[in-house]
Amino acid sequence: MSRLADFFSGRSTSDTPVNTIPRGALVWLIGSFVLLLLPQLNRLPWWLVAACAVLAGWRWLAQSGRIRLPGRWLRTGIMLVLIAVYIGTVQGRFTVDTAASFFVLAVGLKWLETRSARDFYVLFFILVYLSAVNFLFQQDILWAILTFAAIGCLLIGLQILNAPDLPDSMKSGWKRLGLLLVKTLPVVVLLFVFFPRMAPLWSVPLVSGEARSGISDTMRPGDISNLAQSSERAFRVTFGGAPPAYRDRYWRGLILDYLDGETWRQRDAESYQRPGRVALDGGVGALASNQYDVLMEPTDQRWAFSLENSMAVSDNVFDAGEDLFRFRRPADSAVRYRLAVEPGQVQNNQELSPAMRQRYLQLPSDSNPRARELADELAAAYAPDQVVNELMTRFREQEYFYTLRPPAMPRDGIDALLFEERRGFCAHYAGAATFVFRAAGIPSRVVIGYQGGDAGAGDEYLIVRQYDAHAWVEVWLEGRGWVRVDPTAAIAPSRIEFGLREAMAEEGSFLENNFTSPQRYGDLAMLQWASLQLDRINYHWQRWVVGYQGQSQMNLMSRLPGGIGMRELGYITAGLVGFALLVAGLVSALSMRRGARQDGFRRVVSGWHRLCEQAGVPVRSGETPGALAERLAQARPAVSETARIFARTVNSHYYNAPSVNNEGEDARRLRRLLKTMKRQLKRGDEPEPGPRTPLHD
Amino acid sequence: MIKQTFKRRWNSWIGRRIPRADTQVFSQKNIFILPTGAGVVFGILLLIMLITGINYQNSLIYLLTFALGALFVGAMHQTHRNLSGLTLALVQAGEGEAGDDVPFRFRVSAGKDSGLAILLAVEDSKLEGVHVPSEQSREVVLPIPSAHRGYLRPDRIRIETRFPFGLLKAWSWLRPTSAGVAYPRPIPAPEVLSQVEDGSDAKKEAKVAGQENADLRPWREGDMSQRVMWKRFARSGQMVVADWEGEQGSPHWLDFNAFPGVDTELRLSYLAWLVADRLQQGARFGLNLPGEAIEPDTGPVHGERCLKALAVWGEQPPREQDALAFGTRKAVDGAAADRVA
Secondary structure (H helix, E strand, O other): OHHHHHHHOOOOOOOOOHHHOOHHHHHHHHHHHHHHHHHHOOOOOHHHHHHHHHHHHHHHHHHOOOOOOOOHHHHHHHHHHHHHHHHHHHOOOOOHHHHHHHHHHHHHHHHHHOOOHHHHHHHHHHHHHHHHHHHHHOOOHHHHHHHHHHHHHHHHHHHHHHOOOOOOHHHHHHHHHHHHHHHHHHHHHHHHHHOOOOOOOOOOOOOOOOOOOOOOOEEOOOHHHHHOOOOOEEEEEEEOOOOOOHHHOEEEEEEEOEEEOOEEEOOOOOOOOOOOOOOOOOOOOOOOOOEEEEEEOOOOOOEEOEOOOEEEOOOOEEEOOOOOEEEOOOOOOOEEEEEEEOOOOOOOOOOOOHHHHHHOOOOOOOOOHHHHHHHHHHHHHOOHHHHHHHHHHHHHHOOOEEOOOOOOOOOOHHHHHHHHHOEEOHHHHHHHHHHHHHHOOOOEEEEEEEEOOEEOHHHOOEEEEHHHEEEEEEEEEOOOEEEEEOHHHHHOHHHHHOOHHHHOOOOOOOOOOOOOOHHHHOOOHHHHHHHHHHHHHHHHHHHHHHOOOHHHHHHHHHHOOOOOOHHHHHHHHHHHHHHHHHHHHHHHHHHHHHHHHHOHHHHHHHHHHHHHHHOOOOOOOOOOHHHHHHHHHHHOHHHHHHHHHHHHHHHHHHHOOOOOOHHHHHHHHHHHHHHHHHHHHHHHHOOOOOOOOOOOO | OHHHHHHHHHHHHHHHHOOOOOEEEOOOOOOEEEEOHHHHHHHHHHHHHHHHHHHOOOHHHHHHHHHHHHHHHHHHHHHHHHHOOOEEEEEEEOEEEOOOEEEEEEEEEOOOOOEEEEEEEEOOEEEEEEEEOOOOEEEEEEEEEEOOOEEEEOOOEEEEEOOOOOOEEEEEEEOOOOOEEEEOOOOOOOOOOOOOOHHHOHHHHHHOOOHHHOEEEEOOOOOOHHHEOHHHHHHHOOOEEEEOOOOOOOOOEEEHHHOOOOOHHHHHHHHHHHHHHHHHHOOOEEEEEOOEEEEEEOOHHHHHHHHHHHHHOOOOOOOOOOOOOEOEHHHHHHHHHHHHO
16 A cells, blocks of 8 residues: 555655656657547537647647746646636536546646656546546547547557657557557457446436537427538437338427427426436347337437337337337437337327317417418318318418528517418428417427438438438327328428438538538538448447447347356356466466476576585585586585586586587486486485394394 | 564565575566556556446446456566566676765676566666667666675665556566675875885884884784784783884885774775875885785786775675675665664
């Protein structure tokens, strides 16, 4: 423990000169810091990134002697200021996200104090943990490779720190590290497969407070068109059977049933649940033909997206009513869940209770008079289902436009949309249609989620992206239950049949602000192909490596012969570690022996030395074999002759011209002589046999 | 008390493990390996990472933890191999003035594997960053601090490596048999001439004037037989030596007895200074020590011989079996600490 105490009680860090850390080591340390910051760039506050850049740059310039590191007061001042800004930024929220930012801040501040090797190690430890924290947020294969590369840089830095003046240290360092990794790889892989995936030990704070792109639980008329500019992945779906037709790919996420001025929201806030432990398991085994797996990107929200008439299969999602599904814990990292389509299961023909009816007829008082007028007309003339058809016909036959560039409609937006501008996006039309239905006395609600999904590479799965975000309407029709009505399908059928790209082909507004998205350049086949292949690699990475959790492990183990449970896995792991250590030990022992065998001659001589020591003749350094033999002969006359021959042989071996194969011959001869000497010694030790006396006289 | 007992046991165990020799080949038998402070912290960090991985069910953190853990074990192997197969030989135990660092010359030879970033250390004195490629050897000089004149033999010379990552250290010791020598520190001597006369002419002795001023004192070991007052011995049976004040000695002899009443070490220091002084002048001189006399001669070899005689005068050469350090600061401090205790 005292070593530990030594390690932590830094001695006189402030007076040691800056240059105790070799330049090369510092370069790798800073390089690795930069690499580890990259995956976090969009999460970190801008000031923190700037501060880190300045502080690391300061340290770097100090290394080359151009400027000095700050003294204690200035350092304390900088620290206090940055910590104050940090506290101001996080405002008392304690989440993994803020903790990760704090880590970054700690590294940034530590740059000014990095003077000795000990500080270097402190930074090394923080950066290693920072890379683990990175994995909480980013699990894509490219980010994982980047993070492992950063760890590699750290280890190179350590090697340079420990041997600063070694020539060509970088190349040999990478080589050494690579060899080490290759040698340990089998153990790492086996440990990864067999280490028992225990349940989380306690529930951990949530990742939150981060702006993620994705649908939200409120909808203003312009909202979803912002999402249409993003080609980020929302989720990927694998079907056990054939995927449904494009026009039927409605992924329901949320129901908005309360119109508050212009904004649609949920009347009842989602019921609060204590954050549970992380459970990312999403069902195992082959998919049945009616089942589908969804691998969802993190949303920090509890809602899951599902097709109509679905049932929960994996137990990390549950049925929250109204044919919607919720996670037991916000999806703070990529999560996979499994659902099954069971058309018969959901009862659509039950009665709507008066309270519910009232709820789905709610409208704010006195707004959009022309829309209400239209609703009254329709309600007077038609039965509810015909009202719906009439409105859809109106959308289809009159001049309504589906556009990503709708005009601003500040006052009575629904009136403006329906009667004047006639230009809008799905959110506009869904909101307006629901308004009209409600005004006409038909219970209705806005549903938001996604619509569509393109095939990934090899048609293994569908990719649903943020630009597939969509809003539509559900109306309650007596005897039929909730029925989906999509005004967008009436206005721009291509959006529902083929997706947003087709729908916006004429307008040219598809991803018009998103220059870096590969999806924007749909006509470049190579780019599309590459992007899809990368997505496929990532999908399998997510599915099989990142998603390798308790149930997947149990599933894999159950396929192996012999029932392997948690306990057996523990035994296997312990056995593996022991076995690996044993193999390492054996290998090194064998290589030692091989080294020794090469010099069998020297071994015999040292055996002779041992024999002399045992015989009470200590070997003096620098003594010639002859002299030693003489002393041995004096001490133990029994071996005198053999010892002299031995010494002569050694001398002739050393001083005569070496011939090709006398090496082995000499060694063999010496071994024989040594054996003889041992025998002679033993015999000499026995008491002299006395004169024979007759047994009986 | 327990600590001391433990220390003694530990030392004797190491003594058995690593016999005294000027050459030591390092192998599994005599290499020790333990995590460094950083290594212990690294282990704790891996544990924390594992718990993080479990709590967030994060496979990549598992993967990272396992990779780093395996790397740690691999590094153990590597650090060990860095030292094993290496031969450390004391080529020359040096000479120097007491209180200064005495250079010891070592040869480090690598076996099949190269030895990188090797550290040699005795007490506070260190030599870092010795790199020996495989099948090659390097000569290095390690200055060893000496506390007083005499034989200088550190009990153990530590050889250590933390390569590649500094998370583990492997170390062993060389327990040399050869001892270096620390000369007395020269102190300018008052100009006094030797009382030894050229040719040991008995007649001259009687002629010297001022016999009344003789300082009579009892004989002690090392006094030259010419100087004993044999007449008085015949009379009283006491061996008495006369220190003649007015005696004119030969300038060719540097004499231990030329500084009456001066402490032995100081005398030796004076003599060391005188030797250096004569050497510088290129003079011919002899050295007279109680029990040892070096005939007058010139030249650096002669000077070295004289200095060495001064250095080890009255000292026992360190014995092979002796586990103690000789003449190093640690030995002196340790003895002092024992006395205090």
